[in-house]
Amino acid sequence: MRFALDDEQTSLAEGLGTVLRSEAAIDVTREAWGPDGEAAVREFWRTLGSIGAFRLGISHDEGGLSAGPVAMVAMGEHVGSVAAPGPLMDTIALAAPLLGSSDDPLVERVLDGDAIVAWGVGCGEVVPNARWADAVIVDGPGGEIWLHDRELVSISPVRGVDGGRGLARVEAHGPGRRLVARNRDRVDALGVLVQAAELVGLGSALIQMTVRHAKVRKQFGRPIGSFQAVQHQLADALLAVSFARPALYRAAWQLATGHPDAHRDVSIAKATAGDAAMFCSRVALQCHGAIAYTVEHDYHLFAKRIWALQASRGDAHEHRERVYRALVGSS
Amino acid sequence: MDLRYSPEDERFRVAAREWLTNNVPDFPLPSGDTREGFAVHLDWERKLFEAGWAVVSWPEAYGGRDASLWQWLIFEEEYYRARAPQRVTQNGIFLLAPTLFEFGTPKQKSTILPRMAAAIDVWAQGWSEPEAGSDLASVSSRAVRDAKRGGWRLSGQKTWTTRGAFCTHMFGLFRSDQSSRRHRGLTYFMVPLDADGVNVSGFARLDGDEGFADVYLDEVFVDDDAVLGGVGEGWTVAMSTTGSERGLSLRSPGRFRASAEDLLQLASEEDARMHGDRRDRLVQAWIDAYLYEQFTLEQVTRLLDGEDPGAASSLNKLFWSQLDVRLHELAMELLGTESELDGPWPRGYMFSLAGPIYAGTNEIQRTILAERVLGLPRG
Numbered sequence: 001m002r003f004a005l006d007d008e009q010t011s012l013a014e015g016l017g018t019v020l021r022s023e024a025a026i027d028v029t030r031e032a033w034g035p036d037g038e039a040a041v042r043e044f045w046r047t048l049g050s051i052g053a054f055r056l057g058i059s060h061d062e063g064g065l066s067a068g069p070v071a072m073v074a075m076g077e078h079v080g081s082v083a084a085p086g087p088l089m090d091t092i093a094l095a096a097p098l099l100g101s102s103d104d105p106l107v108e109r110v111l112d113g114d115a116i117v118a119w120g121v122g123c124g125e126v127v128p129n130a131r132w133a134d135a136v137i138v139d140g141p142g143g144e145i146w147l148h149d150r151e152l153v154s155i156s157p158v159r160g161v162d163g164g165r166g167l168a169r170v171e172a173h174g175p176g177r178r179l180v181a182r183n184r185d186r187v188d189a190l191g192v193l194v195q196a197a198e199l200v201g202l203g204s205a206l207i208q209m210t211v212r213h214a215k216v217r218k219q220f221g222r223p224i225g226s227f228q229a230v231q232h233q234l235a236d237a238l239l240a241v242s243f244a245r246p247a248l249y250r251a252a253w254q255l256a257t258g259h260p261d262a263h264r265d266v267s268i269a270k271a272t273a274g275d276a277a278m279f280c281s282r283v284a285l286q287c288h289g290a291i292a293y294t295v296e297h298d299y300h301l302f303a304k305r306i307w308a309l310q311a312s313r314g315d316a317h318e319h320r321e322r323v324y325r326a327l328v329g330s331s
Numbered sequence: 332m333d334l335r336y337s338p339e340d341e342r343f344r345v346a347a348r349e350w351l352t353n354n355v356p357d358f359p360l361p362s363g364d365t366r367e368g369f370a371v372h373l374d375w376e377r378k379l380f381e382a383g384w385a386v387v388s389w390p391e392a393y394g395g396r397d398a399s400l401w402q403w404l405i406f407e408e409e410y411y412r413a414r415a416p417q418r419v420t421q422n423g424i425f426l427l428a429p430t431l432f433e434f435g436t437p438k439q440k441s442t443i444l445p446r447m448a449a450a451i452d453v454w455a456q457g458w459s460e461p462e463a464g465s466d467l468a469s470v471s472s473r474a475v476r477d478a479k480r481g482g483w484r485l486s487g488q489k490t491w492t493t494r495g496a497f498c499t500h501m502f503g504l505f506r507s508d509q510s511s512r513r514h515r516g517l518t519y520f521m522v523p524l525d526a527d528g529v530n531v532s533g534f535a536r537l538d539g540d541e542g543f544a545d546v547y548l549d550e551v552f553v554d555d556d557a558v559l560g561g562v563g564e565g566w567t568v569a570m571s572t573t574g575s576e577r578g579l580s581l582r583s584p585g586r587f588r589a590s591a592e593d594l595l596q597l598a599s600e601e602d603a604r605m606h607g608d609r610r611d612r613l614v615q616a617w618i619d620a621y622l623y624e625q626f627t628l629e630q631v632t633r634l635l636d637g638e639d640p641g642a643a644s645s646l647n648k649l650f651w652s653q654l655d656v657r658l659h660e661l662a663m664e665l666l667g668t669e670s671e672l673d674g675p676w677p678r679g680y681m682f683s684l685a686g687p688i689y690a691g692t693n694e695i696q697r698t699i700l701a702e703r704v705l706g707l708p709r710g
Contacts, residue, residue: 001340001401002333003628004636009332070332211705226708228694231701235649238700242646246625253334268618320614327595327617 003246005074012056012067013074017081023047025084029301032085033163038132041086041166042116048088049113057092058100058111067092069190069252076194077245080201083301085164087129089194090119094187095137102179104147106135120170121145121191122313131157131166137179138170145184148176162304189255189266192313196266196273197248202306203241203273203280209299210234210284213291230287237283240276247272264326267319274310274319281306334628336401343398344405350382351413359675363419364542369497372419376450386424386448393440394448400631408585419494423447423454427502427521434519434560434568442556443521457489457503457522457546464491465695467504468514468566472548474505482554483507485520485528488547495544496533499524504565517565518558526551538681582651584624590658590679591620597676601665612661619654626650642703645696652686652693659683 005013023044031040048054057072058064067075072093079088087095091110095117099107109115115134120127122139130136136153140146153172160167181187211234214225224230251269254262281303285292292299310316336344360375361368379385380394388403389395398406418424428447431440446452463469472487485505492501501522508516524531528551536542560568598605598613605613630647634640659680663670670677687693701707 001336001628001632003625003632005332207705211707214707223708225701226710228698228710231705231707231710232694232697234705234707235697235700238705239646239649242643243622243626243650246629247622249332249629250334250625253332268621272618272622317611320611320618323618324610324614327614328599 003249005070005249009067009071009074012065012071013078016053016056016075017078019048019051019053020078020082020084025082026298026301029083029085029164030298032166037164037166041132045086045113045116047113049111053088054091054096054111054113057097059097062100064096064100069193069255070249072190072194073197073248073252076197077201077204077248080198080203080305081205083164083202083205083305086116086132086166087119089198090129090191091117093190093194094119094121098137098145098179098181098187099147101182102177104177104179106147106149109134117147118166118170119191122188125169125171126158126167127170128308128312129166130155130168130170133166133168136170138172140178143184145179145181145187146172146176147179148172148174152176160308162308164301164305165308185263186255189263192270192319193248193251193255193266195309195313196244196251196270199270199273199277199306199309200241200244200248202302202309203237203244203277206280206284206299206302206306207234207237207241209302210237210287213288217289217291224287233283233287237276237280240279244269244272244276261326264323267314267322267326270314271316271319271323274316277306278310336405340399340401340405343402344409347384347406347409348413350384351409351415354378354382355413355415359414360416362540362678363417364494364536364538364540366497366541369419369494372416373450373453375416376418376420380449385420385450386428389428389444389448393444400635404583404585404627404631407583408588411583411585411589414589419497420447420450420453422456422493423452423500426456427454430502430519430559430568430571433571436556439521439556439559452500453494453498455492455495455498455501455524455544455546457492457495457501459491460488461490465692467569468517470504470506470517472503472505473509474507474518474520475509476507477552480552480554482552482557483518483520485522485548485551485553488545490543490545492544492546494542495524495546496531496541501546502559504569507562507565511563514566516563517569518562519560519565519568520553521557521559522548522551522553526553528552536681537684538678582647584620584627587620587623587651587654587658590655591617594658594662597662597665601667604665604667609661609664612657616654616658616661619650619657623651623654642699645691645699645704648690649693649696649700652683652690655683655686656680 028040028044031037055064056067060066076089096110099110106115110117116132118127118129118133118136120136120138127136135147135149137147152174153170156169158167158169214230215223217224247269251265254265288299360371363369363372383396386395387398387406391397460470474483474485477484489503501524504517505520506516507518528549530547531544533541533544594616630640662676663680666676702709
């Protein structure tokens, strides 16, 4: 029994984290909001591709590092902690392995970071990151997964609350290419789980941002971080993420080992992460005060991502409902 | 990462489960926080001890079976799954014993521990005083050196001493340097409650059981062997206890997982009252118990890796105490008007209300997290 990352998992995740920080992912996110967003994201993508980021989840035989769900979750936390733009975990954990196992012609360009693929499975018409995507992966009518090249779909940008999410309405004009998942349920579950991991990373980052602020912002002659009201809110935020995090890793382990409770545990992880991150976003704003109530402060980059991710792929209530059915059976 | 217990640990589980199945009383015992109930619980403690299950993680020499921390967790899980009786020896076993293992002399350990394990001596924690609750460092009970007799004379008052009226011994902090202030000049003493000058006066807790006591000491003589750790070093010695009190030894996940299962059962019986947000809260209570287990496994891994849990044990305490209240609040709602009848759920609810208070109030815990973990400036 050992509830901790292996050295390999740790170095994979920290390696990605280091790159994200050195490439100032948060700056790219900020730029993604603006008119040159696509160019910034594409440049970021090529850099990530060049260091092999998109190969992390594909098998050793195919030239990857065979990162499993546990490592994916660890990476997801890092991705969330810098509010990185683009379908980063979706590509590493879902699209790249799927394109590889389907022998899709796009796979090499995706692995190299030359092509961006938006993951729209379970999304309906509006797909995140479709705005700068070379291809979109969506649900088919019969429950299959389909890839559509950009040239063969209509992509109409949609204004989202999180302007860095690159939302667009996608309308396919033909059948596209069928992708074959060895285990469709597992793909969906991993998609939920890496998003949960990002939520925990985002929430933790907001706590750290708020702590930095509370240490230096002075009112009434003292740092506001010395006031109990501020201290206790931040302590509660820390409590929330500290208990959300182990749920991510339990769920990842269950998925990795094919445990019968894996899907239930993924739902627990998503619900817990969503609630924790939402709480962090409230505490962070309140403890920053008016200073953060502006798009000129980085707070909104994290908060709006949290709001989007907690709702996407099933919100906390929907996932708790799934847990209820797993525990009690259908009512 | 590997979340499987070893085959050896699973064999340990099987052995524990088998013994508990064969030995746990069929019906709940009367409350261990009453005089009569306490005596019945001592019989149970002796039964546990004779079978080697009273203090599983202790060395065999002291009555244990050298179980690992993982095995201890497994034992607790099985214990609560079996709905086994309350451990009236817990304050000695979980609070004093770890301190003895760390600071005790060989003589103290061999004298005290086996008798504690066998429930011949039952220990109460004499921590609080009327003027010293959260602010433990402000204790004013005194220890005056009696060099002629080779010991100390203790005077003062301890209060809110759990099961103090039924215990045989007490441990607590006394100011041994009268010129000292706050956490300096304190000494940790172990005191027999039948000594001359000791007067114990039980009083009822919120649920009406005589679960509390005032312990008055009037020039009570104890010899030098009653000092645990160095003279004047009581604070350091006590803080080691407080760390484990707030940490995992006081509340293992098994307890809450069992409560959550009981709550699911109650919800199925009270199906007609499961409207509004109660279903969501029911699942959340179950999830919270599950989260506490995952967090504990992570913490134990760190402990075994040699990391100091430090202030992270405050996270632990904050979480379980709030989980317990929420779980019981929902139970009370599901019972509806039945909740005003005496019974296990209302009693559990009343006990849960104490959780945010004892083992360091949740307000103190939050401040510790803010200042020691987040590094915020002191208030």
